[in-house]
Amino acid sequence: MKNKITSLEGLEEIKEKGLKKLLPDIPRISVGLATCGIAAGGKEIYEELKKQIEEKNLSIFLTKTGCFGICNEEPLINVRLPGKPIVIFSKLKKEDVPKILDYALTGKLPEDNKNVLCKIEEWDHITTETPILYGRDYKNIPPWNEIPFFKPQKKLVMRNAGITNPEDIEEYIATGGYKALFKALKEMSPDEIIEEVKKSGLRGRGGAGFPTGLKWEFAKKEKSDVKYVICNADEGDPGAYMNRNEMESDPHMIIEGMIIGAYAIGASEGYIYIRAEYPLAIERLERAIEQAREYGILGKNILGTNFSFDIYIARGAGAFVCGEETALIASMEGNAGRPRVRPPFPAQKGLWGKPTNINNVETWCNISPIILRGGDWFSRIGAEKNTGTKVFSLVGKVKRTGLVEVPLGTPIREIVYTAGGGAATGKKVKAVQTGGPSGGCIPENLFNLPVDYDHLASAGSIMGSGGMVVMDEDTCMVDTAKYFLEFAVDESCGKCTPGREGTYQMRNMLKKITEGKGTEEDLNKLEKLAKFVKLTALCGLGQTAPNPVITTIRYFKDEYVAHIEDKRCPAKVCKALINYYIDPDLCRGCTICARNCPVEAIDGRPGYVHIIDQEKCIKCGTCMEVCTFNAVIKLSGEKIETPFKPIPVHREGR
Amino acid sequence: MEKYKILELAKKYKTKSGKLIGVLEDIQKEERYLSEETMRNVAEVLGVSPSKVYEVATFYSLFNLKPVGKHIVTVCMGTACHVKGAPRVLEMLEDLLGVKPGETTEDGKFLLTTKDGEFTVNTARCFGACSMAPVIMVDGKIYGYVNSEKLPKILKEYGWGDKK
Numbered sequence: 001m002k003n004k005i006t007s008l009e010g011l012e013e014i015k016e017k018g019l020k021k022l023l024p025d026i027p028r029i030s031v032g033l034a035t036c037g038i039a040a041g042g043k044e045i046y047e048e049l050k051k052q053i054e055e056k057n058l059s060i061f062l063t064k065t066g067c068f069g070i071c072n073e074e075p076l077i078n079v080r081l082p083g084k085p086i087v088i089f090s091k092l093k094k095e096d097v098p099k100i101l102d103y104a105l106t107g108k109l110p111e112d113n114k115n116v117l118c119k120i121e122e123w124d125h126i127t128t129e130t131p132i133l134y135g136r137d138y139k140n141i142p143p144w145n146e147i148p149f150f151k152p153q154k155k156l157v158m159r160n161a162g163i164t165n166p167e168d169i170e171e172y173i174a175t176g177g178y179k180a181l182f183k184a185l186k187e188m189s190p191d192e193i194i195e196e197v198k199k200s201g202l203r204g205r206g207g208a209g210f211p212t213g214l215k216w217e218f219a220k221k222e223k224s225d226v227k228y229v230i231c232n233a234d235e236g237d238p239g240a241y242m243n244r245n246e247m248e249s250d251p252h253m254i255i256e257g258m259i260i261g262a263y264a265i266g267a268s269e270g271y272i273y274i275r276a277e278y279p280l281a282i283e284r285l286e287r288a289i290e291q292a293r294e295y296g297i298l299g300k301n302i303l304g305t306n307f308s309f310d311i312y313i314a315r316g317a318g319a320f321v322c323g324e325e326t327a328l329i330a331s332m333e334g335n336a337g338r339p340r341v342r343p344p345f346p347a348q349k350g351l352w353g354k355p356t357n358i359n360n361v362e363t364w365c366n367i368s369p370i371i372l373r374g375g376d377w378f379s380r381i382g383a384e385k386n387t388g389t390k391v392f393s394l395v396g397k398v399k400r401t402g403l404v405e406v407p408l409g410t411p412i413r414e415i416v417y418t419a420g421g422g423a424a425t426g427k428k429v430k431a432v433q434t435g436g437p438s439g440g441c442i443p444e445n446l447f448n449l450p451v452d453y454d455h456l457a458s459a460g461s462i463m464g465s466g467g468m469v470v471m472d473e474d475t476c477m478v479d480t481a482k483y484f485l486e487f488a489v490d491e492s493c494g495k496c497t498p499g500r501e502g503t504y505q506m507r508n509m510l511k512k513i514t515e516g517k518g519t520e521e522d523l524n525k526l527e528k529l530a531k532f533v534k535l536t537a538l539c540g541l542g543q544t545a546p547n548p549v550i551t552t553i554r555y556f557k558d559e560y561v562a563h564i565e566d567k568r569c570p571a572k573v574c575k576a577l578i579n580y581y582i583d584p585d586l587c588r589g590c591t592i593c594a595r596n597c598p599v600e601a602i603d604g605r606p607g608y609v610h611i612i613d614q615e616k617c618i619k620c621g622t623c624m625e626v627c628t629f630n631a632v633i634k635l636s637g638e639k640i641e642t643p644f645k646p647i648p649v650h651r652e653g654r
Numbered sequence: 655m656e657k658y659k660i661l662e663l664a665k666k667y668k669t670k671s672g673k674l675i676g677v678l679e680d681i682q683k684e685e686r687y688l689s690e691e692t693m694r695n696v697a698e699v700l701g702v703s704p705s706k707v708y709e710v711a712t713f714y715s716l717f718n719l720k721p722v723g724k725h726i727v728t729v730c731m732g733t734a735c736h737v738k739g740a741p742r743v744l745e746m747l748e749d750l751l752g753v754k755p756g757e758t759t760e761d762g763k764f765l766l767t768t769k770d771g772e773f774t775v776n777t778a779r780c781f782g783a784c785s786m787a788p789v790i791m792v793d794g795k796i797y798g799y800v801n802s803e804k805l806p807k808i809l810k811e812y813g814w815g816d817k818k
Contacts (some may be wrong), residue, residue: 036785039796071785238732241782271671276679276716277781279794314672315679317714320779334674334702336713351671393784395734401785433733467784469733483736487779493713598749620745625802 004296006304011173011182014295018174022164023134025082027060027104032076032162034067034248035280041093042075048097060104066249068162070149071402073117076162079104084135086163088144090117109138118144126159126369127176148421149400152414156381156389157365158405161249166284169291172252178297180368184260185305188371190220193264197367199375201387206232206323206360207435207464208540209453215357218347219265222355227267229258230351230358232328233274233281236320237436238487240467242391242403243361247274247281250365251288255311257364259302260371262309265357270311273328276318286313320437320491324539325350325358327493338493339539360465362391383409386452396433396469399424404468406451413447416470427472431555435464437484437491438544440551441477460551462544476573477556478563482510484548492542499542502533506549513560514574516567523560527553568637575619578636582623584609586631589649593623593632608646655681655692660699674700674710678717687718715779723767723774725812727751727792732780734787743788743800747775750806751814772813 005011022028031037031046046064053060068076073090077100080086084107089100092115099110109116119141124131144150155161164171172178184193198213219227231254235243247254258270274282289311292298300308314332321327322337329351331337350356366388370378379387386408392415395401399421406415416422416432423429431441434451440461442449449455453463471480485507494500509526512518530546530553537543553560562568569577582593582602587609594602594610601617604610612623624632633640663680667673677696682688688711697704711717729735729744748754751773753766766775783789786798790808797808809815 035781035783035796036798039783039786039789039798074785235782236779238736238780239734239784240780241784244782269669273672277778312667312669312671315676317675317679317710318716318779319714331675332671334670334672334700334706334710336709395784395787396737401734436733467733469737469784471737475737480737483733491779621742622802 003294004304005178006296008182011178014170014173018168018170018172021061021063021168021171022132022174023082024061027082028063028078028080029060029100029104030063030065030078030165032067032074032078033064034245036071037067037074037076038280040074044094045075045077045092045097048094049100052097052101058101058105060101063165064167065163066161066166067245067403069158069245069403069405070117070147070400072400076117078163080134081107084137085119085121085141086134087119087138087141088117089115091115116141118142118147120144120163123163124159125175126156127179127372129176132175149402149404149419152406152410152418153404154381154389154407155405156369157246157362157391158249158403159369160253161245164250166249166251167287169252169288169295172250176372177252177368178256180371181256181259181297182303184371185263185303185307190264190266193260193371194220196375197264197370200366200370200378201375201385202363202366202370202378203386203453204360205362205366205390205465207438207462209463212359212363215347215359216261216264218345219267219355219357222348224355226269226354227265228351228354228356229262229265229267229270230328230332230356231258231270231272231361231364232323232325232358233272233278233361234316234323234328235275235278235361235465236323237438237465237467239393239395239433239469240436240465241393242466244278244281245403246361246365246391247278248284251285252292253368254285254361254364255288255292255298257367258311259298259309260367261357261359261364263307265355267357268309270309271314271332271351272311273314273316273322273332275316282313282315289313319493320487321493321539321541324541327539328358329356336493338495339541341538362466382407383450383452386454390451390463390466392451392466392468394420394468394470397424397427397429397472397475398422398470408452409450411448411450412442415451415468416447420470423470423472425472425474427474429470429472430475431471431477433469433471433480433548434467435462435544435547436467437487438462438541438547439464439467440547441471441480441555442551443555460554461547474571474573476514476569476571477552477559478510478514478569479571479573481548481552482507482514485510485545488541488545496538496542498533498537499539499545502529502537503542503545505529506533506546510549513563514569515576516563516574518564520564523553523564562637566637570636572634572636578619578634579614579639580612580617580619580621580623581633581635581640581642582610582612583631583633583640584642584647585650586629587649588629588631590628592626592628596622596626598622604646607649609643609649611642611644611646655685655695657695657699660695664699674702674707675714678707678711682717687721718765720765722765724772725793726774726776727790727809728776728778730781730783730787730789730791731777732784732787734784735780735789738787740788743790743805744775744777746802746805747790750809751775773809
């Protein structure tokens with residue numbers, strides 16, 4: 001085959017080709033087309049750009065890119081004129097296409113400037129020897145890292161995301177891609193690689209934080225005719241989507257990491273186990289694998305060496321428990337995904353009984369930089385025993401949502417306030433939930449806590465895969481605990497009793513409390529049971545399922561007490577404990593609430609104060625949503641005086 | 655699905671790892687659900703027992719064992735969506751489409767289909783589009799920042815309300 005790379009010269013040749021695409025001598029427009037970008041309308045913009053460029057036969061290089069991480073500004077478009085910085089436009093609509101084309105053709109920035117987010121003059125792709133200079137200009141546009149959202153960030157894993165085209169291996173190679181693989185296969189022994197990874201201090205990014213180098217060493221030591229490496233892309237934590245972005249925005253970095261890992265432990269076959277909910281990530285990975293085979297990077301005699309290895313995709317089918325490695329293996333073998341007792345660990349007996357090394361997507365993403373720039377270099381990033389960066393998905397009730405990559409050890413405060421800009425609604429931030437259903441809720445007064453494996457664990461939570469859900473005053477912590485336990489009950493595989501029955505009983509107690517029927521004894525039992533399940537469940541998921549309960553009781557006991565003793569939900573979320581009223585002073589008698597009430601619980605007529613029948617009300621909140629005078633109020637544990645029957649509305653002056 | 659077709663689909667899988675679930679997903683993509691006959695055929699083609707196929711099909715939430723409506727509306731129940739009002743979105747959806755909660759199928763999966771067979775409502779754990787919470791997906795297309803105003807408009811794109 002013509003394209004197969006076998007020498008450094010061959011790799012350099014492709015690199016030059018790729019650089020011509022990244023830094024072309026005509027304008028380059030790249031549209032952010034990861035899942036969020038597409039959902040925000042990026043695809044329509046891309047199609048429109050394509051249409052107009054073709055119709056007018058314009059000399060513009062139109063391409064795709066992944067996600068730059070600042071999701072609430074989507075859709076994003078990068079435009080780079082030859083010799084100029086990349087200008088990132090945000091919150092675009094189809095109608096803005098002429099504006100973008102105009103800039104690309106004339107170099108004149110749109111006058112209103114409202115869609116100009118920032119510029120990138122030079123970019124450290126990490127795997128290049130020096131940062132790539134895209135161009136310097138435009139004093140009035142802020143550089144990307146001066147935007148508050150990016151200020152605390154260091155982009156190591158997301159080194160190419162939102163800049164290069166994830167569907168083009170040549171652009172990956174242009175930014176130093178597969179150079180680490182070249183170095184590893186041609187210049188390093190498996191032991192040297194493992195040594196380098198150990199030196200880096202890299203810990204598993206899936207959540208538990210086991211040292212990666214050590215894990216590889218275990219798998220390498222095993223003697224076997226067949227060994228496997230697996231990329232765990234079953235990103236199941238609700239509220240976490242960094243792996244999706246990593247796969248959609250830069251799939252080759254995962255493939256490169258896996259090949260290096262396979263060479264180090266002596267594996268000949270690799271799998272990416274990916275959840276079916278991520279169709280675009282699957283598509284991009286499949287394409288990347290095809291390309292890698294075409295260029296001699298996967299398959300027989302990789303890069304002309306004696307090493308042969310290939311990667312296949314295995315899809316999940318909607319079972320959270322399959323993120324646990326023994327369940328994942330069961331699933332790949334065509335079984336229901338139920339965990340088993342360890343030992344033996346997958347490094348000894350994994351897929352089909354053979355030694356298997358499983359790492360999370362983001363762990364694999366870190367391998368090439370470590371090989372290329374050295375374990376020492378990596379170990380200087382982040383905090384002690386918590387080296388490197390971590391990507392967090394900052395979501396929930398926060399002003400700026402998106403993917404935030406920070407050195408480990410960065411305080412929560414910087415992530416939530418500096419990057420996230422605090423609460424979206426101007427309300428007070430109450431807590432941040434990390435680690436998904438296995439994690440916990442950390443209260444605002446602990447936001448100086450550095451985010452790393454050990455500090456999060458000391459606060460009763462876990463790092464998990466990196467979800468960070470911000471909660472404000474309107475979030476009920478008992479309801480949150482119930483939500484996670486409902487999740488645990490639904491997703492329990494049913495194998496061990498604590499995981500199956502323990503979570504179920506905890507859920508029932510929480511349900512009782514949210515319904516205002518809880519007693520002090522329930523709370524004590526709940527605490528006791530939570531500790532019991534933690535100690536006795538079979539797998540990591542069962543053992544961590546009580547964490548949301550334990551942390552919410554630890555930090556928000558007052559909310560539990562309010563539900564139990566005062567029959568009050570302070571956040572006004574739990575339906576059984578709230579009531580809707582119409583403020584007679586504010587009601588204008590417009591009838592919109594009565595017309596929209598699904599159970600006809602509102603009495604009134606035009607010009608008359610409306611009244612909610614508390615017996616009939618199902619507390620759906622429709623009246624509050626439709627009222628244009630903010631006359632509908634929600635209360636818990638208190639009530640206001642309302643008339644018994646509709647009376648004429650108060651006119652001016654009240 | 656006929657056996658020869660299943661055999662074709664199975665050929666795509668170069669190794670046995672991930673084959674069974676993969677084939678079932680491929681079938682569901684075409685036929686939208688897994689009938690008993692299909693599951694028996696899969697067992698025969700792949701050389702596993704019918705009970706194994708049934709176990710897998712019932713264990714994983716992705717598989718439908720009953721026919722589904724023309725359009726599938728999936729409400730994301732992830733954490734970000736939950737705190738931003740996903741339960742309310744589900745309620746509104748049930749209300750608009752006239753499907754009652756609790757109408758889950760025997761295998762315990764959450765699946766509500768309208769009487770005219772136009773829409774099926776179900777839930778998912780997380781699409782990973784959390785930045786736009788609350789999120790729903792209709793036939794694979796993701797809609798973010800869903801609220802009471804947007805929801806009927808989205809459904810109308812799929813012909814909701816046309817017949818009334």
